Amino acid sequence: MSIHSFIICVSRRYPINTKAKTGEKYHRILEAAAKIFAEKGFHQSTISQIAKKAGVADGTIYLYFKNKDDVLVQFFQYKTKQVFNGFREEVKKGDSAIEKLRNLIHRHLSEFQRDRDMAVVYQSFAYHKNDLVESNIREMSKMYLDIVSEIVEQGQQEGTIRKDLYVGLVKRFILGSVDSAINTWLRSTKGYDLKSMADPLIDLFTRGIGTSESPSE
Amino acid sequence: MSIHSFIICVSRRYPINTKAKTGEKYHRILEAAAKIFAEKGFHQSTISQIAKKAGVADGTIYLYFKNKDDVLVQFFQYKTKQVFNGFREEVKKGDSAIEKLRNLIHRHLSEFQRDRDMAVVYQSFAYHKNDLVESNIREMSKMYLDIVSEIVEQGQQEGTIRKDLYVGLVKRFILGSVDSAINTWLRSTKGYDLKSMADPLIDLFTRGIGTSESPSE
Amino acid sequence: MSIHSFIICVSRRYPINTKAKTGEKYHRILEAAAKIFAEKGFHQSTISQIAKKAGVADGTIYLYFKNKDDVLVQFFQYKTKQVFNGFREEVKKGDSAIEKLRNLIHRHLSEFQRDRDMAVVYQSFAYHKNDLVESNIREMSKMYLDIVSEIVEQGQQEGTIRKDLYVGLVKRFILGSVDSAINTWLRSTKGYDLKSMADPLIDLFTRGIGTSESPSE
Amino acid sequence: MSIHSFIICVSRRYPINTKAKTGEKYHRILEAAAKIFAEKGFHQSTISQIAKKAGVADGTIYLYFKNKDDVLVQFFQYKTKQVFNGFREEVKKGDSAIEKLRNLIHRHLSEFQRDRDMAVVYQSFAYHKNDLVESNIREMSKMYLDIVSEIVEQGQQEGTIRKDLYVGLVKRFILGSVDSAINTWLRSTKGYDLKSMADPLIDLFTRGIGTSESPSE
């Protein structure tokens, strides 16, 4: 919460007073925006639609956000804080690198399954060209990749992860695979259990798809 | 294909015939659109910008395309045809599943490295929410996944790919990893050699990141 | 005055009484408005900006003023009263018409030099199309012109001002010239002494630009 | 005309072709804008109102003008060229300085009487605070003042205008008086003949309001 408040303050010229910071309207607007963005995409969404969904007047959005782009940016910042704190906690619960990786991915899939709107928005924008939002997304990806990096390095020291691998490649390989699993789930019409994909993914990462007969080179 | 033509025909006075699609202007517009889309993103691009880059009048675009969305859709169809024929040829050149997979990925990375504009547009829209374009992208992904599926199944029969894996998961795992490698390259400022990432990727797929010490379960 | 109060009263719950107009906040708002209007012009000024400069809440302004236009209108009335009383006093100090005219113009230039914000606002709006404010400005101009009229008529009786001149023209001729001198000073970057322009202006009025050789007809 | 075309070209990023330059729509919009601006003032005028009056779509205005401000700026440039060429011609017809001055003022008053909308807009903005438009207005005033300067200097050489006067003051004194006459006429309800004020004004300039009995100092 306090971290959240900090975010709001630094991103506005006229800081919102305590009332507004803890105000439900701010969160109502963010959640409404998530729904609309998820449903229609950012550019097809209008401020009027978000305002209507949030049950506020159009102008009210501009009391909390600089402009339409800022709604998206703050949505990311807000969700990222929420979600990433959970990621770090979950990672701590594991001892070995593999355990940590499993915990991370399981939590990642659980959170995105729980908050489908966020998942849609996140996956939509993760690779989308948009100068204003791009830097924020990149920063978020970086945070995730940093967590994975630490785990991979620990694994290499433990001797459970191959030492001949370039960490920069491995971490993206892992994130790419998880993203791919999330996207598949999002597009799937039948709502299967996303978080149950964690173990099969871990298995793929660690053992690979090959058998001992398959030459890697 | 025929269904698509039909849709266009009923909504225009001058139906777009097959001949038009082979016309010089048609391709000039598509390549111009790719450049503009890659540079600014779809929504920030305007018909005027594309027309100017293509050296035609704004109205001319509507002789070849139903609307702005259709430019994007046809761009994907056009590029997909071009690229996928190459993919299939390359796969044929390999005998074993692993060889085929290496050929496919190497060609994939080569093509995207060669045509950076296409790469940007493709990666931007692959996961983007857009009803009109979505079905086309999905179809393209499906074609790719089908190729991978065949390869994986062959590998399982050969005994070079583990039989205990669900093909539906493996194929997306592979595509996700390749996409991830492409995105990393696209965002990288230093223009390293993307296609040289094929072998490390194959190595990751087949052997996994784990050592024999690492328990997968 | 009474008519004005009436208008305000019928449109508000809390009528603005005479006491309120002498209140400290009332004047703080007027002075703040002058600064903002002078800096940005009326339409580019916002109630928020004025409120902030005055150190009151936006809503507070509506306790003292009917609306934004009314702030400008009351500003003129307030300043006019202040300034014109001084004008009349100054005129009284002179005996001859020429002396009175010199005193008037000298005071006029002194006051506008002293309160540059007022000068900017006054000169900006004096000729500006604005139905709501227009009548007030006209009334002020009229007061000024009336003073000049009296002086001119006295001069004609004294024999120091030509009798063959139409007073209606002469008074506007004089005001126009003074306005022109003020505007020149306002636009000038170097802050020369405006009030020192009084004597040269008087000289121009009385003797004209011509020599005895120049035929007026 | 050619001068006019030049103005359009330099003020637009995408120069309008010959068709548009000579197009009646451009002038229809300018004249419509003048009417609306004169009637309501710039800020109370909307693009929609101007478009409607001109008989074009709102968007059409943006084919000829960068934005709303640009409509005003181009209006001034357009009218200024029109009017000032006439001013210079008229001045040439006179021989003596006084004659030239009379011709200039007579033409000035005639033109403003003929095109009342222009007169209103011109007089409204001449002293109005507006950064975007200000420079243009100033330039126009400067052109006028330059003409007057030349005349005054000629008069001083001829010996018909007093040599002990500062030209910088005299020229503004003259323009201020003429402006004052125009403003009086604009506000007058009875439509008297403005151009007939030229001779009385000249008389005031040359002989002054004083008699030989009135001491200037």
Added chain:
DNA sequence: AATGAATGAGCGTTCATTCAT
């Protein structure tokens, strides 16, 4: 077939004004 001037619906944003506290 090709053009590009014209259109007008649609949207982001501002800000004077209100009113519950």
Added chain:
DNA sequence: GATGAATGAACGCTCATTCAT
């Protein structure tokens, strides 16, 4: 009296699309 969060009408501007030439 005082506040300032909330409102929503209003407007400038964009740009996909059309159609007369």
